[in-house]
Amino acid sequence: MVRRWKLHVVRHPVLGAVELTLAWHAVLLLVAEVILPPLAPRWFPDLGSALVNVACAVAVLGLLWRWGWLRSSGVATLGAPRRWWLAVPLLLVECSYAAAGVSGGPGTLVGGVVLLFWGSVNEEFQSRGLVQRAAAPLGPARTSVLVGVLFGVGHFQNYLFFGSPLDNTLWQVLSTSLFGFGCATLRYATGSVWPGVVVHWSGNFFSIHSPGAAPDWWQACVYVFPVGYGVWLLRSHITHIGADDGVHRAAT
Numbered sequence: 001m002v003r004r005w006k007l008h009v010v011r012h013p014v015l016g017a018v019e020l021t022l023a024w025h026a027v028l029l030l031v032a033e034v035i036l037p038p039l040a041p042r043w044f045p046d047l048g049s050a051l052v053n054v055a056c057a058v059a060v061l062g063l064l065w066r067w068g069w070l071r072s073s074g075v076a077t078l079g080a081p082r083r084w085w086l087a088v089p090l091l092l093v094e095c096s097y098a099a100a101g102v103s104g105g106p107g108t109l110v111g112g113v114v115l116l117f118w119g120s121v122n123e124e125f126q127s128r129g130l131v132q133r134a135a136a137p138l139g140p141a142r143t144s145v146l147v148g149v150l151f152g153v154g155h156f157q158n159y160l161f162f163g164s165p166l167d168n169t170l171w172q173v174l175s176t177s178l179f180g181f182g183c184a185t186l187r188y189a190t191g192s193v194w195p196g197v198v199v200h201w202s203g204n205f206f207s208i209h210s211p212g213a214a215p216d217w218w219q220a221c222v223y224v225f226p227v228g229y230g231v232w233l234l235r236s237h238i239t240h241i242g243a244d245d246g247v248h249r250a251a252t
Contacts, residue, residue: 006067009134014146017135021150024056024126025157031055033161043107046115053118060125064133073133075125079191086237087186087195093225094203096218103211112209120200127151127180128187128196140238144184144230152177175223179203182226185233 009016032052039048061075070076104112127147135143152173159169183196203222207214214222 002063002066013135013137017131017146017150020131020134021154024060025154027059028052028056029157029161044111044114046111050115050118053115053122057118057122057125060122060130064130069130069133073129074187074191074193075129077192078194083190084195086189086233087199089229090182090186090199090226091202093222094199095206096222097203097206097210097214100214101211102206102209104209109209112205116204116208117201120197120204123151124183124193124197124200128183128193132184132187140185140188141234144181144188144234147184148177148181151180178223179226182230185230185238189233189237
């Protein structure tokens with residue numbers, strides 16, 4: 001069955017990318033709401049959430065392994081480390097939330113580091129790893145757009161299942177779609193999901209632990225920058241992608 005699903009995904013990359021996204025969200029909800037009991041000990045109130053992300057990341061790894069996509073997905077490789085500098089502009093923009101300071105006690109901050117690290121690993125494995133590899137035959141530009149849209153729309157689950165207000169959720173869908181596009185192009189340019197993990201974790205950590213909301217113009221810049229930067233990466237640092245193996249061919 002798993003092999004037949006792979007053949008289906010290879011033949012229908014757009015549909016396959018959508019199916020893999022839905023399947024990942026279904027597994028996440030299943031683990032969070034059914035399999036794992038509520039886990040919120042005093043020493044780590046976010047233990048349950050962290051374990052949900054670990055479990056989903058392991059599930060993605062298992063599927064990538066069965067399909068032989070561990071390296072071509074960018075998950076089991078560092079890609080081209082000398083090109084990791086391309087992540088620096090995105091990293092600086094995401095870390096700009098730290099300019100206002102960081103709030104929370106030592107326990108809260110340490111817990112946030114752990115939870116948000118595994119959350120970033122889980123989402124990068126799924127979106128820029130599995131889904132992006134599945135959609136690779138579309139080419140870098142169309143794949144990056146599709147990955148961004150699916151990543152953003154997936155956050156609508158926060159309204160459907162986790163009680164997030166609709167207006168906040170819609171803004172999150174927009175911002176994460178733009179961010180997902182930027183991370184998808186970064187994945188192509190570096191050959192690995194790990195620079196995106198660092199960027200993703202930094203943005204989540206400093207925005208969540210900021211002492212107050214950033215000004216609207218600031219947040220608008222954070223939203224828009226990944227798109228412009230992603231377009232630049234596509235034009236200047238990515239030449240083409242092999243449809244047969246999903247491995248990037250970066251410009252030198």
